[in-house]
Amino acid sequence: MPNWPYNWPYKGNPDLNLVELNKGAHYYAYSPVLSTSVYTEAFANIVLPTAFQNIPIGVSAQYASRNGYICLGLRGQRPSGDSSGVDIGLLNTGNGWRPFYYDVASGEDEATDYSEDFSDYIASSSATNAIIVVKPMGATSVGLYVRFVNSAGTTLLTFDQTLPVNYRASWSQYYRFASLIPSLSTASSINTDSTYMLGGQFTNLGLYNQSTGVYYPWGLYSTSPELISDYWTVYHPRCNVTYTNNSDSFTIDHWA
């Protein structure tokens, strides 16, 4: 990978797109290609960030506010042969975390974009965690379950829907990411605008194996089986990730 910035932590063979360099500090982790009829769902207990600042500070007004994402995802094969993903998880535009999904159509396939920001399901500020399950439901739909809980473990809000997406001949990978993206791609963006998302974690990460009935740890370097093949950060150390066998702790901090 001649153009990969080696000073940024990565594993495997990251698929860095130049576009990502305009999306602020973030990280991605991908499973290897696997059978989603064996690994039927991805699970995480997300610890919501303890500090979230999405409005730029101390910079000119031309810099847009940012959208925070803590997401899982599913990647599958489109009819053109391209593989493309559906981002499924949580979005925060400044007024709280809520379910979200986004399936961008591939340019070569006649398709439409499916996406929704479920603003009727915004978690209150007392929410500390989000239990999330993502699963393929067929060629044109995915399942998203989100349960927001407070520090006492009390359920505050539950979201459980099957969501329409573009056709996939097959689903083949799970992934996750956390990011803090300029809300207007056309606006200028810099990674020193004093926005941040701190204290977030993916915990209890697991891929459910239907054959064995077991959730296998889905940490960045978990083994037996190895369920992450590619991991990369962008703009390290403004995005910094620490990990265990089944959890990631991440900070995104665009300090000035």
Added chain:
Amino acid sequence: MRKICVVILVVFLLFTSSLFPAAAETDDPDNPVFVGGEEVTLSAWAEEDARLAAKYSLMPQYPLLEDYGSSSNTITDYRQPITRAQFVRFALSYAAVMNHSSQSTFQHLVEVLRAEKSGASIRFPFTDDMTSDVVVAYTLGIVEGRGNGVFDPNAWITRQEAATMLYRTYCIFGETEDEPGAIRFPDKAEIAPWAIEAVSILQGWSVLRGMEDGRFDPHGYFTIQQCMVCFLRLYELAPVSWQKGNVTPLFSVEETVKGIEAFSNLSEISLRLDGPLATFLRTDTSGVMIGATRYYLVYQIGGVRDLPEALPSDDLGYPLENVEFSEDGEILTYSIILDADKHSMYQGQKTLLYEQGVYHVMIDVGSCEMTVTKEA
């Protein structure tokens, strides 16, 4: 047991060549038919119609699946019986063509504009089918459930059931003034009362022509290739057809624009230009990991077509300059000015996409044919 039944039935259907004249059951290896990139197997009598159906965009957009609950096994042998879920894919292709629209955009419009009106939920009304295609077909009135939230997607369709579903699909666009005539099939007494109107009218239009022995065979199973041919005939022979120019579009221009706007609360219409024949729209979705720009032509006569990006981008599309229609509205032109070379990167390999410069784009509004030239 079911597998045995499938084999027996397929063999039966192969040798009875129902509905159509007897002909050799061989494929033409020099001129294959593809659906969604996969070659399909047809009886010889159906091949020419398949090519015509493909030409009219009446074929499903994607390969048919054996079971839409598990996405991997495709069906390419069109001589097999058709399931309810597979029928839906043909019906929606026909409906999109009748609405002069790109299929995926048409379906999405139905989802956002018709669901509320029809009382159907945009999410999934059936417990045994989680595909948006079936929801759209249900919303349009093409299919009904079996009751208790069951759709029964993998059930085969009898020929009399197919007649009613074909007719319902047609009626989305044109209620017929034809009175049901006398059914001429010798086994008409076997046709269920609920299917008589549809069979009568479709027979009157020569959409249904009966078996080789003249019977309708209402309880026999409909095959995939029969379904394909019947939708082709419906398109060519029924009184209302886009081809004949007498379809009342499902959605007005303003409804279509409103629907496109409602596709996502993450996207917005960033450009609208009204012309004599069509309205040009650009939508942008930003604030996400991979932004997206889409272009549409919404026609005054009804329908909507997706337009490709003149210079495909990995994220939001490039800004457009000097967007205008010709005086007669038949040509849309715009320019894209790149002030620097544009690159893409895949797995660390950086490649040049477009050199800096001025690109002129010309689109034929009727055909959507696009030409892009770089200024010298």
